[in-house]
Amino acid sequence: MADQKELFRTLVAAAVNEYKAEKALAGDDVSVNAVRVEVPPKPEMGDLGVPMFPFAKTFRMAPPAIAQGVAHIIEEKHPEAAEIGAFSAVGPYVNVKLNKASTSVSILKGILSQGEAYGSLDEKGSKPLAGRKVMVEYSSPNTNKPLHLGHMRNDALGESVSRILKMAGAEVFRTNIINNRGVHICKSMLAYKLFHEANNDTPESLHMKGDHFVGQCYVEFDKYAKEHPEAAQQAEDMLVKWEQGDAEVRALWEKMNGWTLNGVQETYKRTGVGFEKLYFESDTYLLGKEVIAKGLADGIFFKAEDGSVRIDITSEVGTDKDGNNQSKVLLRKDGTSVYITQDIGTAIKRHEDWPYNQMVYVVASEQIYHFKVLFYILRKLGFDWAEKLYHLSYGLVNLPSGRMKSREGTVVDADDLIDALHGDALKAIQERGRDEDVGDADEVAEKVALGALHYYLLQVAPVKDMLFDPSKSLSFTGNTGPYLQYMGARIASILRKAEEQGVGVNADDEALALLTHESEWALIKELQRFPSLVAKAADSLDPSIIAIYLYDVSKAFSAFYRDCPILGVSGDDKTLAGARLALASCTLTVLKNAMHLVLVPYLDRM
Secondary structure, eight states, X not given: OHHHHHHHHHHHHHHHHHHHHHTTOOSOOOOGGGOOOBOOSSGGGOSEEEEOHHHHHHHXXXXXXXXXXHHHHHHHHOGGGGGTEEEEEETTEEEEEEOHHHHHXXXXXXXXXXXXXXXXXXXXXXXXXXXXXXXXXXXXXBTTSOOBHHHHHHHHHHHHHHHHHHHTTOEEEEEXXXXXXXXXXXXXXXXXXXXXXXXXXXXXXXTOOHHHHHHHHHHHHHHHHHHOTTHXXXXXXXXXXXXXXXXXXXXXXXXXXXXXXXXXXXXXXXXXXOOSEEEEHXXXXXXXXXXXXXXXXXXXXXXXXXXXXXXXOHHHHOOOTTXXXXXXXXXXXXXXXXXXXXXXXXXXXXXXXXXXXXXXXXEEGGGHHHHHHHHHHHHHTTOGGGGGEEEEEEOOEEBTTBXXXXXXXXXXXXXXXXXXXXXXXXXXXXXXXXXXXXXXXXXXXXXXXXXXXHHHHHSSOTTSOEEOOHHHHTOSSSSSHXXXXXXXXXXXXXXXXXXXXXXXXXXXXXXXXXXXXXXXXXXXXXXXXXXXXXHHHHHHTOTHXXXXXXXXXXXXXXXXXXXXXXSSOOTTHHHHHHHHHHHHHHXXXXXXXXXXXXXXXXXXXX
C-alpha cells in the first residue's frame, strides 16, 4: 500500500489546492506533507482517509463541506483516481476504498523484494531514523547477586528498543553500567569471609553458577546481620579499605566480581542480550568531580552553608511541600561525590567515547526524579546533546506471590525462571507427542521458554506495573509468545507441504491480483502496517506496539487460512493457490522480522 498511500496523499493535496483556487480562497497552497493520512475506524468507511480539520481555519469553512468539495473534484477532474480506488466524503474526511488487486500486488511485491529488510523503510522508501546515533543503556546489574525477573524486563526492553531503533535506520550503541562497588558488594564479600573462605569454597566446588553463589552470600549476610548488629559497620569498614586500595580486600573483590560477571554473561548469552561496551562503577564513581568544580566556579552551582556543593532545582521540580526552594547535593561537605556526581561524569565520558545525539536510559520508574534532575544539570552545564537524553522508565514486575526482595532471598532468579519455563515447555511438547517431530526437543523448549518470557514482558507498555504469571505466558493459545511461534511454524509447514504437492509460490502480478477475498485483503492490510509501526515504536521507544501487532497479524492469518484454502487444489485453481502461498510467505517474513524485534525466537517446527 506504500505507493498507493503516497499517490492518495498527493492526489488529495492537489484536489485541496484546486478546491481552494475554485473558491478563490487566500493563503499558500497546501503541501503534500501537510496532508495527514489515517486509517478509518471501520473498514466499510474506507481503507485510508485524510481529515480536513487542518484546513478549516484557513478556508473558514466547516471540515465536512471541504471534504465534499475535495471528493467532488477528485471524482470529476481526476480520472486517474480510479486506479487508486473509490473516493468519497465521509463526514470531515476524504476517504478511499483502495483497488484491492493493484494494492495487493504493490504490497506483496514490496515484502517479497525486501525480505528481512521489510519494515525498515517508510512509504517514501527511506529509513526514518537514518543518521541518528543512539546510545542505549540497560541491564545495570549489581555484582552481589544474579539477574532476576526485574532485570529480565529491563534487558528485554533495552534489547528490543535497540533492535527497533536499528531497523528504523539508527546507528545503535548498547552500553551497560556494572554496579560493582559499594557497601552492598562488601556485604557479600563479608559473608564469604565468614562462611566460605575457610573451606576455600568456589562456585565450581559447590557446583553453582558464580552469580548464584555470590547472591547466596548476600542472603547469608542479611540473615547474619539480624543477629549481629555490628555486621553493617563491618561492611562499611570493608568499603573504606576498598577505597583505600587494601590489597586483600581488592583481591577478594576482584575474585567475587569475576564469579558474578561470568555468570551474568552466561545469562546474557542465553537470552540473546548483548552490548557494545561495558562500563564499571569502580571506574566511573569519581567522574564528575572536576565538572562540578568548574560548574561551581562558573556560578552554575553554589556552596551551601554546610559546605556542600549544590544546584537549585526548583525550576525543574518545583518547591517542596512547605513552599521552599529545592536543591540537589552534588558534593558532600567533605568533598566526596554522590551518585548523581558519577552519573554526570559518566554521561559526559560516554559522549566523548561515542558522540551520540540521543541517549536512552532504561531504568525503573522509581528513578524518574533522579533522571529529571540529571538531565536538568547537564542542560545547565551547556551540553546540547542533553536535550536528547531520555529516561525509558518501566514499572515493577511482580509475581502472584507478591513483590520480590533480593536480600531476603525471595527474588526469582532469571536462570531459575527460564529453567522452569524450559521444563514446562519440554513437558508440553512431550505430552503432545511432538518431541520427535520438532527435531531437538530440548532446543525447541528453550526457544519456547524465551519466547514466552520475552513476549509476556514486552506486550505491556513499559510505563505500567505488571504481574508475571509463568503458566499464562506458556500457553500455546491466545496472546502469548508460544502462540506466535506456533503460527510461524504452521506457515512454514504449509509452505513445505505445498512444495511436496508441487504447488509453488506465484508472485506474478496477474496471480497476486486475484487476492481480493475479504480475509485476504484484511491480512494484506495488516502486513502493510508493519513499517509504519516500526517507525512508531522507534519514535516512542515502546516495543509493546510490535508485540500487539504480532498478535493482530497472527489472528488475520488464522482467519485467512480458515476462509481461503491453499493446499489440495488442481487445475486453474493452482494460480490462486500459488498467490495465496505468496501471501503466506509474506506473512511469515513479517512474523519473523517482528518476532526478532521483541526477542521471540522463530521456530520452523513446533
